[in-house]
Amino acid sequence: MGVYILRVIVILFLRFNFAKKVKKSKKPKKKVGKNWRKFWKLGAEEFNTQFFDVSKEGELLAKEGHHIYNLKNLAQKYGTPLQVVLPFIIEDRLKDLIGYFQAYMKIYGxxxxxxxxxxxxxxxxxxxxxxxxxxxxxxxxxxxxxxxxxxxxxxxxxxxxxxxxxxxxxxxxxxxxxxxxxxxxxxxxxxxxxxxxxxxxxxxxxxxxxxxxxxxxxxxxxxxxxxxxxxxxxxxxxxxxxxxxxxxxxxxxxxxxxxxxxxxxxxxxxxxxxxxxxxxxxxxxxxxxxxxxxxxxxxxxxxxxxxxxxxxxxxxxxxxxxxxxxxxxxxxxxGQYIVAPAQVTIYKVLSEKSIPKANAKSWYIVDGSFMNDLKDTWAIHQKFYTIPLNNMHSPLKTTWFAGSTCDSDDKYTAGGNYILMPKLYEDKDQYVAILDTGAYQDGLASHHCLLSAPMKIVAQDGMIKIARKREGPDAISKLFGWTNGDHK
Ligand SMILES: Cc1ncc(COP(=O)(O)O)c(C=O)c1O
Missing domain, CATH: 3.20.20.10 (Alanine racemase)
Known part of the structure; x- marks a missing residue:
């Protein structure tokens, strides 16, 4: 009896294990994560995003050779609105462009x-x-x-x-x-x-x-x-x-x-x-x-x-x-071809308001101004590539952006379509990155509602330099004829 029971146990053990093995070899249970880099169209030369990537935590990275800049960390450290200038992108693009023309001149005699x-x-x-x-x-x-x-x-x-x-x-x-x-x-x-x-x-x-x-x-x-x-x-x-x-x-x-x-x-x-x-x-x-x-x-x-x-x-x-x-x-x-991709503008989402009956479900209100800092969004309805700076792996929703001035035109709707952004969570800050803002926008910028222009930092050789501090109320009021202490 004892031997019989032992045999049953051995058979059951072997069957169970064999079944497990067969199951394993037939359907490998390898979990493939979503290719977020591809999803957000980063790392692609055809889109001028070859210098950008997504970290494991779902945050936007800029890469200069072996140097890596985590743009969300920069936004947290320096505050928003923020413009990050990436001169290595300018240098790379110009070097390539001069190289193409010189090479073809040689090739064609x-x-x-x-x-x-x-x-x-x-x-x-x-x-x-x-x-x-x-x-x-x-x-x-x-x-x-x-x-x-x-x-x-x-x-x-x-x-x-x-x-x-x-x-x-x-x-x-x-x-x-x-x-x-x-x-x-x-x-x-x-x-x-x-x-x-x-x-x-x-x-x-x-x-x-x-x-x-x-x-x-x-x-x-x-x-x-x-x-x-x-x-x-x-x-x-x-x-x-x-x-x-x-x-x-x-x-x-x-x-x-x-x-x-x-x-x-x-x-x-x-x-x-x-x-x-x-x-x-x-x-x-x-x-x-x-x-x-x-x-x-x-x-x-x-x-x-x-x-x-x-x-x-x-x-x-x-x-x-x-x-x-x-x-x-x-x-x-x-001009635009060389310098536009060398600047990223970053805003923080301040709040959310629902939009009834539109292509997008919610307004995300940001702490800067499209009308002031990205004038072409207003003047010529220029579309920019807007992506989350962080929480890139999170569930998404359809949004429109609104700036912080009082103007109903201070918005970005991607031409009336929608922008995909992560859902907001109370315990997580959400930032927005706008790529390719290095051409024309600075010269056209203004101070509607006296909002401060974004702070400008430069990322190069693995280091960060502050190029332009955030404007305080004093600096802005001076532009309008108010000098220190003369506010009567
Ligand atoms: C004479 C001239 N050259 C070059 C440019 C630069 O044009 P883009 O930035 O479109 O290359 C302009 C832009 O207005 C221009 O007027």
Missing amino acids: YRGKFYYHYPMKVNQNKEFILSLISEGANLEATSANELWLVKKLWEGERFNSKIRVLCNGPKTEQYLDLIEELRGKGMNVVPIMESLDEIDRLSKYKGDIGVRVDLNVKADSHWDKKFDRFGLSEKDALGLSKMKNLKIMHYHMGSQIKTQKSIFDGVKHGFGIYKQLQKTHPNLDTLDIGGGFGIPYEKKKFYTAKGVSSKIIKMLKNLSDKEGIRHPNLVIEW
Whole structure:
């Protein structure tokens, strides 16, 4: 009996274990977590998010080589609203862009030279401009005050004397005086003629000059207006009498151009004018195709700098060979493309309000202002990529954002659609990260309701520096004529 019981126990034990083993080998119970990096479209070169990742805790990380910055920790340490500048992104993008053009010039046997000029209007912050200069950018200024900044850099010996500065925009006396002063001091400063009124003075200018032409070709861009006012008409440009010092023909079709075809249409048409202008101005040797290269703010498929640079060089080579003229030197002023991805704006969610009957369930009210800090959301309904800074693994809900001013227009709804954000919990702070805020937003920023501008910090070489402290009430009231202690 005893032996029988023992046999039953052994059989049952073996069966049980075997069954377990079979079950295990048939259906491996490996738990696969959601790929949050992919879900939030991070780490992808095509979206310019290759420098961003998600931590195990569901927090947004920025990566500079082996350095890692946890942006939620920065928001907690420095407070919000906060702008985080990532100069290594600027440096990387510019290095790549110059590399593409130079490589394709070599590959196609192009004999002109390539110059990148950074349009200062896109972001005049010192941390941006110094990073660009360090990677070999030349500059493009649009006002006397921008050129004054260049003068200060020059006097501080912050750049070498090979740098060239193009001067666009209407030339006031003050602007022209400064151009001539800097030229006199040995700077390579090239005024670009913006209207016929400027001919008199510029024809006597001792250095090279350029002319901006308002091309008769429309770009697929929000900014390309039916009636343009920039530069000389094609007819006026082609009617210019011979100017020995005319070296550059420039055009700029608009910003955030939607299709690469529009860029190529501009190059082809621009080359047509260039070739005619060269007949009367034999020293003309440079074509400046301006800015306008877009970036994928919405993280959807977009054209690439590599592809476009290849086609531009190929096209210019074929066109000039066909005409039997020298390959023009090429100037590019793509501003937004280089600097937009190098800044992240961070807000904290202050409260939640439900929205009846809308695409989104709730307003998330944040501690900054879209109208003030991200003016394009209001002015041109620009969409930005908005993601949670933390709690990225949490259950999500559909939201709209509202800023902290009293204005009903101070909101961000992703064009009336919705933004996915983690649900709010009483014991957890929720932060919002807005990517690609490095272009234009700082120069356009304002102080509606006297809200403070975000604090600005710079993350580089594994260290954090405070670039701009948070404005206190004193600093803001001064902007409106109130001085210390004078509040009567
Ligand atoms: C003359 C000129 N060049 C370059 C730019 C930069 O354009 P983007 O930032 O779209 O490349 C602008 C923008 O307005 C411009 O007016």
